[in-house]
Amino acid sequence: MNTKLIILAAAGLMLSGCATIVNDPNIPVTASFSDGSEGQCQFQNKRGAWTANMPGTVMIRRSDDSLIYRCETEDGRKSTGSITSEIESGKLAASVIFWDLGITDAITDKHRTYQGNVVILIKKADEPIEEASKGANAS
Numbered sequence: 001m002n003t004k005l006i007i008l009a010a011a012g013l014m015l016s017g018c019a020t021i022v023n024d025p026n027i028p029v030t031a032s033f034s035d036g037s038e039g040q041c042q043f044q045n046k047r048g049a050w051t052a053n054m055p056g057t058v059m060i061r062r063s064d065d066s067l068i069y070r071c072e073t074e075d076g077r078k079s080t081g082s083i084t085s086e087i088e089s090g091k092l093a094a095s096v097i098f099w100d101l102g103i104t105d106a107i108t109d110k111h112r113t114y115q116g117n118v119v120i121l122i123k124k125a126d127e128p129i130e131e132a133s134k135g136a137n138a139s
Helices: 002-017 089-099 103-108 129-137
Strands: 026-033 039-045 048-054 056-061 067-073 078-083 117-120
Touching (some): 026 067, 048 056, 078 117
Parallel strands (some): 026 117
Antiparallel strands (some): 067 078
């Protein structure tokens, strides 16, 4: 009885640990602009490139490099930057110990992830000069 239980537990750990088996290759990244405006962003890593309307969610291929973004609001304000790729340490540790020393996960990058909810900083829209002068003369 104890032998069967140990074998079952070991098999469960081996199969649940490998990120290549249990993780999808793509992960959702939800992004919005810091001022709540709408626009469009282009995301890119070594595994591909994606375009998304903002605010919104886009499915991004996991990768070990940073996710680069280039965004523009509807009124023309731009922002660029990157989102760091992180390791899902629990799955990596299990694959190193029980499966294939993490080789498959390192090749597929399925043990990597990006932050799920991202707020992209965007410069606030300046008040038009014409509107500002109207407000100053009204008092």
